[in-house]
Amino acid sequence: MLVLAWILLALALVALALFGVAIVATIRHTRRPVPVIDAGRLEPVTLLKPLRGVEECLEDNLRSFFEQDYPAPFEVVFAVTEADDPALEVARRVAADYPAIPSRIVFSDPDFGMNPKVANLRGAVRAARYDLLLQSDANVRAQPDYLRRVVTELVAEDGHLLSSMVVGVGERSLGAMLDNVQLSAFTAPGCVLALRVFGVAVVIGKSMLFRRGDLEEVGGLEAVRDVLAEDYVLGRAFQAAGKRVILSTTTAQNVNQHSSVEHFLSRHARWLKMRATIHIPGFIGDLGSNPTALALLAFLVSGFDLRFGLAFVVLTLVKALGDAYLIRATRGTPLRGWHRFMTPLRDILMLAIWPYAAFSRSIEWRGTKLRLGWGTRLRPDDGPLPVRLVRRLFYAIGAPS
Secondary structure, X not given: OHHHHHHHXXXXXXXHHHHHHHHHHHHHHHOOOOOOOOHHHOOOEEEEEEOOOOOOOHHXXXXXXXXXXXXXXXXXXXXXXXXXXXXXHHHHHHHHOOOOOOEEEEEOOOOOOOOHHHHXXXXXXXXXXXXXXXXXXXXXXXXXXXXXXXXXXXXXXXXXXXXXXXXXXXXXXXXXXXXXXXXHHHHHHHHHHHHHOOOOOOOOOOEEEEEHHHHHHOOOHHHHOOEOOHHHHHHHHHHHOOOOEEEOOOOEEEEOOOOOHHHHHHHHHHHHHHHHHHOHHHHHHHHHOOHHHHHHHHHHHOOXXXXXXXXXXXXXXXXXXXXXXXXXXXXXXXXXXXXHHOHHHHHHHHHHHHHHHHHOOEEEEOOEEEEEOHHHEEEEOOOOHHHHHHHHHHHHHOOOO
């Protein structure tokens, strides 16, 4: 067991070194200057806003997209699948305050596919007036220059699909803080590391910029209507078609203020399950890139050897300092007060849910219970494992289920 403890500690040190590489890569990426192009090259844009329910700070999030400093025409298309969705009242109220910005509401077909978000997005895409489309989630807030910056990057770099690094902002509860740290100090730098070190463009659908014509060339939303990780699959499809995928230097702000720890665990367990069905080495790498968790495991396996306990404390402090630095670098504002001392808890909780994500394939997404297959292909959730086994047994012997 002591040998295993030393191996785990060695892996923790490797993970910490990789974390350092991610910090350097992220700083270099975020400090890249935005290209300068003539304003006449900025194309008209349709902003697609699929809605479902009233997200935290929904009104302020929507207002941020109406208040874009963009010299070309742009419009906002809201999409819902239910006529009584409470988000509609908020969208109508916000749109009424900006009569100069064209906007409209469309009703999407909820039966278009297994992925509720894609089904909703399809209605918005079909209603868009312009070819250039910016899709962003309802919990995303944009700085006034966001649209100008991302369109400039796409045009200047001859890109076809642009994805933004996602950072979490606004935390007031413990659960929101955990979520925001995971986004700002793991997800965002992880995307940069994948691109700059391994040459893999990871697309996150919180905010994506693309042309409708390019989307149709790779199969359209029909190609991803039954997969959960539609953003990742679209990114791979664009690359396979020889279309350039860009990771923007401009961040998209995911607003989390009052969410619970349970919400944090549920959300990131779902993301881990997606990675487990998309790329097994990457899923294993999630655990291997968590020095705090690996050092804790080494301490436990060693039988609480004080040497490993000291190593755990030191690695945890170094990792926490790195998290604090990354959070300030990616989103521009530091954690406040006692939140600064809670970042190691996020690493430990991610360790706790990792084994669950390795074996469970049940998810609840936008109120719908589903099961994940390989490549995050979706199918209806047909119950827990014992029930599924009994049902298959009945089918095998020809008995009614």
